[in-house]
Amino acid sequence: MCGIVGAVAQRDVSDILLEGLKRLEYRGYDSAGVAIVNSDNELIRLRRLGKVNALSEGLSAAPIAGGTGIAHTRWATHGEPSEINAHPHMSGNDIAIVHNGIIENYESLRDTLRNRGYQFTSQTDTEVIGHLLEWELRQSENLQEALQKTAQQLQGAYGTVAMDRRDPSRLVVARSGSPLVIGLGIGENFIASDQLALLNVTRRFMFLEEGDVAEITRHSVTVFDINGDQVSREIHESQIEHDAGDKGKYRHFMQKEIFEQPSALTNVMEGRLSKNSVLVESIGTGAKEILSKVEHIQIIACGTSYNSGMTARYWFEALAGVSCDVEIASEFRYREFVVRPNSLLLTLSQSGETADTLAALRLAKQKGYMSAMTICNVSGSSLVRESDLAFMTRAGTEIGVASTKAFTTQLAAMLMLVTAIGKEQGKINRQQEENIVKALHSLPSDISKALTFDSEIEQLAIDFADKQHTLFLGRGEYYPIAMEASLKLKEISYIHAEAYAAGELKHGPLALVDADMPVVVIAPSNDLLEKLKSNVEEVRARGGLLYVFADENSGFEACDGMKIISLPHVDDIIAPIFYTIPMQLLSYHVALIKGTDVDQPRNLAKAVTVE
Numbered sequence: 001m002c003g004i005v006g007a008v009a010q011r012d013v014s015d016i017l018l019e020g021l022k023r024l025e026y027r028g029y030d031s032a033g034v035a036i037v038n039s040d041n042e043l044i045r046l047r048r049l050g051k052v053n054a055l056s057e058g059l060s061a062a063p064i065a066g067g068t069g070i071a072h073t074r075w076a077t078h079g080e081p082s083e084i085n086a087h088p089h090m091s092g093n094d095i096a097i098v099h100n101g102i103i104e105n106y107e108s109l110r111d112t113l114r115n116r117g118y119q120f121t122s123q124t125d126t127e128v129i130g131h132l133l134e135w136e137l138r139q140s141e142n143l144q145e146a147l148q149k150t151a152q153q154l155q156g157a158y159g160t161v162a163m164d165r166r167d168p169s170r171l172v173v174a175r176s177g178s179p180l181v182i183g184l185g186i187g188e189n190f191i192a193s194d195q196l197a198l199l200n201v202t203r204r205f206m207f208l209e210e211g212d213v214a215e216i217t218r219h220s221v222t223v224f225d226i227n228g229d230q231v232s233r234e235i236h237e238s239q240i241e242h243d244a245g246d247k248g249k250y251r252h253f254m255q256k257e258i259f260e261q262p263s264a265l266t267n268v269m270e271g272r273l274s275k276n277s278v279l280v281e282s283i284g285t286g287a288k289e290i291l292s293k294v295e296h297i298q299i300i301a302c303g304t305s306y307n308s309g310m311t312a313r314y315w316f317e318a319l320a321g322v323s324c325d326v327e328i329a330s331e332f333r334y335r336e337f338v339v340r341p342n343s344l345l346l347t348l349s350q351s352g353e354t355a356d357t358l359a360a361l362r363l364a365k366q367k368g369y370m371s372a373m374t375i376c377n378v379s380g381s382s383l384v385r386e387s388d389l390a391f392m393t394r395a396g397t398e399i400g401v402a403s404t405k406a407f408t409t410q411l412a413a414m415l416m417l418v419t420a421i422g423k424e425q426g427k428i429n430r431q432q433e434e435n436i437v438k439a440l441h442s443l444p445s446d447i448s449k450a451l452t453f454d455s456e457i458e459q460l461a462i463d464f465a466d467k468q469h470t471l472f473l474g475r476g477e478y479y480p481i482a483m484e485a486s487l488k489l490k491e492i493s494y495i496h497a498e499a500y501a502a503g504e505l506k507h508g509p510l511a512l513v514d515a516d517m518p519v520v521v522i523a524p525s526n527d528l529l530e531k532l533k534s535n536v537e538e539v540r541a542r543g544g545l546l547y548v549f550a551d552e553n554s555g556f557e558a559c560d561g562m563k564i565i566s567l568p569h570v571d572d573i574i575a576p577i578f579y580t581i582p583m584q585l586l587s588y589h590v591a592l593i594k595g596t597d598v599d600q601p602r603n604l605a606k607a608v609t610v611e
């Protein structure tokens, strides 16, 4: 989604704002803008269609020197990507604002404001905030009070930052539904929608809570909660690496993140496993009691996180004997659902800020779930703060819009969780636990082995780059791995891809099979192998173009129309994680050949903080 950066400092802030925007660009990237009060006390705004680089060039040509400013990178919701719709938006020559989120009642507010004489220059929902603030300021003591009154009239989701040319010593900010974090400096303070934006200027952060309004000056931060009471919010030292925003030796963040998976998986397991067992206490205070009682798991997630939930469902039921349902958050939140006794609500999310998942959590909390747990990658995120238990995936910052290491670390986390539940409930015995833990310990080195197939897959990718469609097939827990593979391919290469449970082929999709559509088969050597081989034959008999990613012991042989990518045998239990790697590499290389924007694919954004 959109990104926000703001600063109040003695020094010129344009470089800080630009650097922050660059670090946030992965979230949304159709236009960008900045507004700064310059040394002549003028509010100067510069906006550009396109990426932050376009804004950067604009600022090089016409620098703006000043110590107070706000900046924004946009992912369009209301109004096409254009300079006019780019933020900051202004009310008159004095007020400038930036906004993340969606104002649902913007049409009625716009009508009211038009009647009051305000003129609108964009198609955005955001513009109403600026004019409303200007209106409220006329009858308020100060900007912060005016923002509080404004916020009370907004419906929807917002993280917003405002400034007033007549008093450039302060920024005011409000948060409801879209995250905002205050960065604390020495004699200067900052605001951003993600701490990543500010890591080059501070490591000390204060996370705003829902309904908070705050005023930020060079020397102070004053926070008011939803009731208007002054409150203090804890200060956190960021653990995120300073260079998390650098690609290092890699060409793309996605590539870097794919190759980081051995270390990300080591991190997610650190301190949670002994040599032979899962340390249940490491899942969190009170986890042991909850896990010993849980009879049902309701997983809620979106996109890639949903696919990891779909995979883990097989484990929850087969290994821990606990029933498990998995649902897309945007569906779950708008239907009537039945809460089963002793049911644990489990949200999965890389960002911890996905609007639908967060809304589903909030709704579910009122409906009598035994407890709400999140498996999440961003500490301090909304899901983490609002859940009873947070199991952090510690994958490190994920910048590529296509999620990779977040997926595999979620799976490893859930394998530990399943084992912990099974163990607490006496459904997994000591030997079974030892076997799972041994497989988990070997996971980082197994994943490193999978990564050595990079060049072979790079060659294979040539076959896919000119195709219009691709079908991915898997059975059992490899069906959701196929779903994830198809999501990756469509997302970054723009090739239409679908995933099917291989046994379902004959019920329709077989009609699609011809020599122009690659069919990718995920073929580990497991109990379903013989069934899968029959499905492969169904495709072969119809002249299909097969690419089988197979265990070296599976007995597949290459022939006309069928290529085999022979992969080393790994333990059954962690094999779904292992087979994810070649799928990620395949989509990456196809996208490279097609020349798409791998890290920032069109129309998408990281952290979908709007509904």
Ligand code: F6R
Residues within 6 Å of the ligand: 302, 303, 304, 305, 306, 348, 349, 350, 351, 352, 353, 354, 357, 401, 402, 403, 404, 487, 488, 491, 607, 608
């Ligand atoms: C796909 C992708 C998205 C996210 C989805 C949920 O590669 O990244 O589908 O998985 O938007 O995001 P989180 O996990 O942050 O809740």
